[in-house]
Amino acid sequence: HVPRLRGVVALAKALQFPVDLLLTQEIDILQDVETVVPALQWQELPVTVDMKAMGERIRALRRSQNDESKGQSVAFVEQIGMDYNVYNNVELGKHDDLRLPTVIKIANFYHKSIFYLVTGKLSSVVYPDFDLAVIKENLGNNVSYLREKARMTRDALAEISSVKKRTIEAIEREGNIGQLQSVVALARALQVPVEILLGTHGNLRRYIEY
Secondary structure (H helix, E strand, O other): OOOOHHHHHHHHHHHOOOHHHHOOOEEOOOOOOOEEOHHHHHHHOOOOOOHHHHHHHHHHHHHHHOOOOOOOOHHHHHHHOOOHHHHHHHHOOOOOOOEHHHHHHHHHHHOOOHHHHHHOOEEOEEOOOOOHHHHHHHHHHHHHHHHHHOOOOHHHHHHHHOOOHHHHHHHHHHOOOOEHHHHHHHHHHHOOOHHHHHOOHHHHHHHHHO
């Protein structure tokens, strides 16, 4: 059923999400997991990612899909496109320097957002799978755009986010997508959902303007 435009606009306002993005996304209606509207997701992001808790969530996702009762099999992990030992360490929470491309592979395989993997909470809107090429092309521009819009220097953003200035420079100038912790910290400091920060610049502008 397609509601009238007025109803769609009202729904978008209630969800605090742009109308055009709402019309192109699938709504998640799971009842047993807390959901958070995109406008509030940055507030749920932790100052420091709890790698152990995230590993437990990933383990639960794997067990829901894998018939191997004694743990993940090499063949199963190969489906994700990862090294077995790396994936095992992720589940065990032993990767404090976990790189974003690794998390993206896991998120895409299980069709979950980084927001869910990090917080255990669902977005009220389900984002599409991540495209690493899009992220590499847009992350630096998105960080720079938001920083300048907030009239922050790189030094100021580094202080607020606890991300090193040279890391911010590498992201903005070189398209370095770095570690999960850095991206989560920047999203929190710049007050946007991780998925919006990683997406296309057009989507970011529509989100901000809304």
